[in-house]
Amino acid sequence: MGLAKRIIPCLDVDAGRVVKGVQFVDIRDAGDPVEVARRYNREGADEITFLDITASSDNRDTIVHVVEQVAAEVFIPLTVGGGIREASDVRRMLNAGADKVSINTAAVHRPDVVREAADKVGEQCIVVAIDAKRVSGDDEPLRWEIFTHGGRKPTGIDAIAWAVKMEAYGAGELLLTSMDRDGTKIGFDLGVTRAISDAVSIPVIASGGVGTLDHLCDGVTKGGADAVLAASIFHFGEFTIEEAKLRMRQQGIEVRL
């Protein structure tokens, strides 16, 4: 009788629409975010994550309205990320109805933003999103680095050291995305998931690469993740959240059903 492993559908939102790309290109429309969130809530999602990928700053407020609408009728935890630069952005999202806010690039540019935000709103509200990419060759010891700009820009920062640092700065949770796997449907990068999960004492959400229900199970059993995040397998109707939970339970994973 413990804590259930969470299944978190992720909605990439661009100018008010849910989209999903393969490795951040080839964007495909997946509907109205409020509608999609409503459906996931009905199916028993444990949490919903919105990532605002709107490029133009003109449309930045759109995500606030989306969160406001969803929070008015969906009573499960909501996480919002994308374009969060400072503690005041965090506050704005929480006021709109988000429960947790995910910080990514801003933390890479200025790690203290994580500390400032956690001091203000509590570490349980602060998720640090880590976009990691394998940089070691086939014959070398495994090594992953932090990348920004949708996986295009290397930072030279070691992913595991970064995860440990972000925990020390006040992150309450890590959202770990493998940029090698994102959109590929060949499964999580279990190596980096396990390495980071073992290195920190805060919860880790595995993301990037889910194509089958067994991939979700592997994220927990082999990757050591506390939650698993996926987008396209749920958006386009291949599987429901409930089917995912049933499979996880069959594999001996504790879920909320």
Next chain:
Amino acid sequence: MQQIAVIDYGMGNLRSVSKAIEAVAEDASVIVTSDPDVIEQADRVVCPGQGAARECMAALNHAGLSSVIRQCVSEKPFLGICMGLQVLLSHSDENDGTPCLDIIEGQVQRLPNPLTDADGNRLKVPHMGWSRVAQVTHPLWSGIPDGARFYFAHSFFIVPSQQDIITARCTYGAEFAVAISAHNLFACQFHPEKSAEHGLRLLSNFVHWNGVPA
């Protein structure tokens, strides 16, 4: 029409709380307010809150809300959620020690780290996600199965001095209190406003509760 005041001290996800109460209380007017007079005149009071203890206490004191909370917890149905529970205790260890409202005698302590379960498996802190809640009989549990899962997001937990005020417990590493009640007060560590159907049922029970413990 009954009025339900949701205390706004700038520290929390007030919109979720007020929307969840509106969803279960069609015949009530839900007011998000920091005005002590409005809170005093409401039929019911909800004190939510997320954040760090020191900021929360500073915000409560700054807004002059401590005395109205003291008054309301002895007069009308009062629901504390998360930090709205923790601030009721005597003292919190958060932020190098923070004196709290001392309405409920007891301490707020950090979850031990490292934390392990009975089998020696490491548990993550914060305690984040859906855990089973073991109930002690109380009207607010009406219609909710014992052991139903609720959503938690916390690194600190309450240690009340009196055991007989505990109305729910949860096991995460060790067993600890996750809800307390005293007369017309009910306060919980988990987030009913984020706990899907069981959470909404608890809020509905609160909205219809006459403030009598049993």
